[in-house]
Amino acid sequence: MLRKIPGARQGMLALIVCNATLMTAALHLSAAEAQEPYSPYAGTSPQRQVYFGDTHVHTGLSADAGGSGTRLMPEDAYRFARGEEVRSNTGQPVKLKRPYDFFMITDHSDGMGLISDLLEGTPNVMEDSSGRGYHEDFNAGGKQAADAMYRLIAQFSQGETPPALLYQPGVPAYRRVWERLVAAAEEFNDPGQFTTFIAYEWTSLVKGNNLHRNVIFRDNADKALEVVPFTMMPPVGSQDPKDLWAWMAAYEEETGGDVTAIPHNGNLSNGMMFPLRDDFEDGKELDAAYAKSRMTWERIYEVTQFKGDGEAHPLLSPDDEFADFETWDYGNLDVSEKKTDAMLPGEYARSGLLRGLQLQQTIGVNPYQFGFEGATDTHTGLSAPNEDNFFSKFTTTEPSPERMSHPGKTNPDLGIEGFSGAMYNAAGVTAVWADENSRTAIFDAMERRETYATTGPRIALRFFGGWNFKASDAHAPDLAQRGYAAGVPMGSEMPPAGDEAPRFLISALRDPMGANLDRVQVVKGWVNTDGEAKEKVYNVAWSDDRALDKAGKLPSVGNTVDLSVPSWSNSIGAGELSTVWQDPDFNPSEAAFYYVRVLEIPTPRWTAYDAVRFGVTVPEGVPLITQERAYSSPIWYTP
Structure with missing residues (x-):
């Protein structure tokens, strides 16, 4: 511990201590420069x-x-x-x-x-x-x-x-x-x-x-x-x-x-x-x-x-x-x-x-x-x-x-x-x-098409296409970083890379002020060699204890809507759904597009709120329940 030294002796000793500290810091800096930076974000662009x-x-x-x-x-x-x-x-x-x-x-x-x-x-x-x-x-x-x-x-x-x-x-x-x-x-x-x-x-x-x-x-x-x-x-x-x-x-x-x-x-x-x-x-x-x-x-x-x-x-x-x-x-x-x-x-x-x-x-x-x-x-x-x-x-x-x-x-x-x-x-x-x-x-x-649409909720949706994504990427805390590093984001084109089917990294997070998620689907469209347009919807991630049937259909998530309030309960559905999905029907010679559709659990439509607030009878055929959703921009594959 330093004691107080009057006058010039104090200033000289402070200078010596300062120089020693700087030399020590420089040695540490030189050693650190030879290693990977401790901060995983150093030298990288901010994740969008x-x-x-x-x-x-x-x-x-x-x-x-x-x-x-x-x-x-x-x-x-x-x-x-x-x-x-x-x-x-x-x-x-x-x-x-x-x-x-x-x-x-x-x-x-x-x-x-x-x-x-x-x-x-x-x-x-x-x-x-x-x-x-x-x-x-x-x-x-x-x-x-x-x-x-x-x-x-x-x-x-x-x-x-x-x-x-x-x-x-x-x-x-x-x-x-x-x-x-x-x-x-x-x-x-x-x-x-x-x-x-x-x-x-x-x-x-x-x-x-x-x-x-x-x-x-x-x-x-x-x-x-x-x-x-x-x-x-x-x-x-x-x-x-x-x-x-x-x-x-x-x-x-x-x-x-x-x-x-x-x-x-x-x-x-x-x-x-x-x-x-x-x-x-x-x-x-x-x-x-x-x-x-x-x-x-x-x-x-x-x-x-x-x-x-x-x-x-x-x-x-x-x-x-x-x-x-x-x-x-x-x-x-x-x-x-x-x-x-x-x-x-x-x-x-x-x-x-x-x-x-x-x-x-x-x-x-x-x-x-x-x-x-x-x-x-x-x-x-x-x-x-x-x-x-x-x-x-x-x-x-x-x-x-x-x-x-x-x-x-x-x-x-x-x-x-x-x-x-x-x-x-x-x-x-x-x-x-x-x-x-x-x-x-x-x-x-918007110009690079890294956009998506929702019907109102602020669902956070990520969608990447690549050839080397692993199943573990879907649950990684740095999911987006992996997506950009090994693939392309929504709105992009995927170049051909051999005969292996592309893999898609998908993450959907519910609106924090909204309803849970029912399921995540991939919509694929393609044109075969005869010029015929084809489409197919795949269920790729879903909530609760459900299983696909032989036709690839998923049972309903259920419905917790109470029209007398109106309100709903997040007792069904999931707060987050993520997956890596590989196209099981891929043909490398056929051009295709893929986009993600995310569905929430059922919630009241505005007509249900009006019915309660104004005490009115709803006209026949008017829906009272909706299932909000989000649509990602597509990713295109061109052979």
């Missing part, structure tokens, strides 16, 4: 984190939203999404269970600025008879406003919008609203906490067939304000997605920016979302140029949202017992054309992926090599994807005793009837595996 967000949200600035009573503006939507309590369009207090990590408002490109002028009754609107009519109807509110909204959508869908109401680039209000949207995204962007994106929805409709795309910028305002959104109405815009891709390419070339497009789920496209021929060029066969452009500009696809789930359809996948989930298959957006069975393969994600493999066989490029994401497409400004907090799609169906029976769009002449507010569902959410919570990192995750 999962972030949850919504990529498809409308506020009162969209004509169909504002026209039907939505008065919440972008600023309100952002405050709500980051966790603040707000008042809904019908005056109800509303707050999320937990805030989003990232968020984007995608108000419609066509008609941008129109609804504000219609409500205000600006001179250019009031000079037109249609404008005066809409001004009166929208300001009347209620059913009168809702009917006017449907009428406006129908006119727009059929290309019959009155010229005075055709708001496009060049109209002052158009640029003004775009600047407001950009400014709001910049104001609320808080990297690391709550990331916002500059975005809009390109609103292509072909005689009512929905081909919308959400256009997302990686960039900040300096670049995004060099343009205004592309529209679908001529003479400025176009209905053809190829023209949108050309606009995107020009944007990147002229600004040095980065932009991507996410197609709207296809169940209102009446078969046009995943075509085998070019509907805009007299049905000519798709070529490699089309395929390369689509694969370049549309990296991920909206597989689930309010207007139905778009993963699979029971007629296309009759052996899939979970294919009929929140299915919308009655017609197109404005109910001007009834759905036919022949249209279905062109609008569901699984069949789209299969068509992509078939086209790759003939033209050498897969145009439908997309990852999965989910969104709400809410038109209330309120992105509330949880069943017990459902604020619907339009203001007219915000919580009320009547909303389950609220009439929707019908066309009795075509036999399209029975549509009501009960058909809306609370989905969905986008999850991304990103290096950090920022515009650049999340956008880059």
